[in-house]
């Protein structure tokens with residue numbers, strides 16, 4: 656399929672709104688690429704402030720921003736790059752009220768968070784509001800991306816992938832101490848941006864019902880089929 660990537664054809668991106676949860680390494684890469692592709696309306700959510708340890712892989716932030724809210728710095732940096740952006744920066748922890756307030760007005764949601772409780776809550780809200788969710792994760796040398804499109808009957812949700820929430824709670828602690836290869840969140844965030852734009856433009860085949868895995872240490876890409884769990888407590892019958 657030949658796709659026209661001319662500016663005129665990408666025009667529709669400017670009227671669609673994308674919600675990004677988490678403005679760490681994944682979020683920085685994803686929003687930067689989406690803006691360069693033509694997305695102009697963004698809602699950014701993160702209550703974290705810039706710390707010195709963030710600077711190597713969260714490159715929207717510099718030393719002068721230490722202690723400032725990430726979303727406010729990101730908003731300023733992006734608008735300096737391009738003045739016609741409409742960015743809402745929310746410095747609060749993601750919560751049910753925030754999602755119910757914003758999701759009806761959102762076209763695609765990006766999960767760029769770094770913890771499972773946030774991912775599960777976001778997934779539930781996206782299923783409830785029938786919004787596409789582009790999920791990314793990076794830890795140590797491994798990255799993954801999946802798109803969950805709840806309006807498609809065969810599409811699984813994030814909970815189908817990780818049905819045991821109790822297990823993943825203990826995994827969360829491991830993630831925090833394990834670290835991540837510096838360029839990896841940028842790679843994964845960029846793929847999230849590409850998937851988002853494909854969904855917004857309705858082109859190609861998004862990573863729906865599939866899980867893309869990148870093993871940087873062994874230079875391997877793998878795509879796994881991700882079936883819907885008919886017994887899923889979030890999206891199942």
Ligand SMILES: [Zn+2]
Nearest residue numbers: 812815887890
């Ligand atoms: Zn499910």
